[in-house]
Amino acid sequence: MASAPLFHTKTTTGLQHAIMRMNATEQLVRSTPSPTSGRRWQPIPPSPVTSRHKNPVQPTVKYYEEVNPVETASVLIGLVVLSTVLGLLWRSQSGRIQRSSRTGATSENRITIPDAPAFGSRATLLQFSTQVCAPCKTTHTLLSGLAEELDDGSGAIVHVDIDVTSRPEIANQFTLLQSPTIFILDGNGELQVRIGGAPKLAAVRAELDRLLTPAPS
Numbered sequence: 001m002a003s004a005p006l007f008h009t010k011t012t013t014g015l016q017h018a019i020m021r022m023n024a025t026e027q028l029v030r031s032t033p034s035p036t037s038g039r040r041w042q043p044i045p046p047s048p049v050t051s052r053h054k055n056p057v058q059p060t061v062k063y064y065e066e067v068n069p070v071e072t073a074s075v076l077i078g079l080v081v082l083s084t085v086l087g088l089l090w091r092s093q094s095g096r097i098q099r100s101s102r103t104g105a106t107s108e109n110r111i112t113i114p115d116a117p118a119f120g121s122r123a124t125l126l127q128f129s130t131q132v133c134a135p136c137k138t139t140h141t142l143l144s145g146l147a148e149e150l151d152d153g154s155g156a157i158v159h160v161d162i163d164v165t166s167r168p169e170i171a172n173q174f175t176l177l178q179s180p181t182i183f184i185l186d187g188n189g190e191l192q193v194r195i196g197g198a199p200k201l202a203a204v205r206a207e208l209d210r211l212l213t214p215a216p217s
Contacts, residue, residue, distance in 0.1 A: 097203055098194045110189040113162060113170065119189050120151070120158040123211055125204070126183040127161045128170070133179040135198040142201050143182070150208060156187075157208070186211055 111126065119126075125143045129136035140161050147159035164171045164179075174181075177196065184193035184207055193207045 095195060095197045095199050095203070097199075097207065098196075100191050100193065109191065111174075111183060111185055111191055112189070116162060117160050118155070118158070119160065119185060120147075120156055120187070121154070122156040122187045123208055124157075124183075124185040124189070125159040125208075126185055127159065128164050128174070128176050128179065128181045128183075129161055130179040131163065131165045136180045139180045139182070139198050143199075143204065146201065146204060146208075150212075157212075184208065184211065 125147055127136075127139060127143055129140065140159075144159040144161075147157050151157040162170065164176060170176070174183075180198060182193075182195040182199050182204070183191055184195075184204070186192050192211055195204070
């Protein structure tokens with residue numbers, strides 16, 4: 001029982017000696033100048049401890065703005081006006097008749113299409129269509145009926161419908177930008193009138209009458 005206090009006293013004394021040596025070493029390092037700067041060592045101050053349980057305050061973000069009804073109405077009215085103008089412009093260009101300025105039945109002026117049906121001996125209503133063209137069927141019905149009405153049964157006036165969906169070389173050859181596109185050819189296969197878009201039946205009839213009526217001598 002007498003050895004326990006002696007052992008405890010000896011251990012405590014050894015620990016105190018170790019702490020004293022560490023303190024002396026720290027004081028020596030602090031008092032020793034730096035070999036490069038000559039300044040004494042200064043301990044780095046500890047960084048402040050912040051709690052991880054406190055979230056920083058986030059700025060309030062505005063995700064939407066108040067809609068101005070006057071500006072919204074102005075934009076809608078502008079879109080309606082623009083669409084109306086474009087629609088009127090498209091309608092004015094659709095069915096517009098362009099008469100050919102070329103004269104003379106030469107090989108350069110004749111319209112030739114490989115594997116196409118025979119043209120009329122006096123006039124041909126040549127229609128270029130596509131499979132996705134909605135007005136093409138109506139145009140086909142009108143032009144074929146007009147050709148049957150004016151023809152005497154001899155094939156003088158015929159209607160020919162060419163589907164260019166799988167024949168892009170024809171569309172490139174004649175610069176077809178609309179479907180349907182109508183060519184009115186004379187008896188020599190010469191292009192006389194070009195109509196882009198769905199034609200008006202009265203306009204086509206008038207052009208055929210002008211083409212088939214003999215010029216006054």
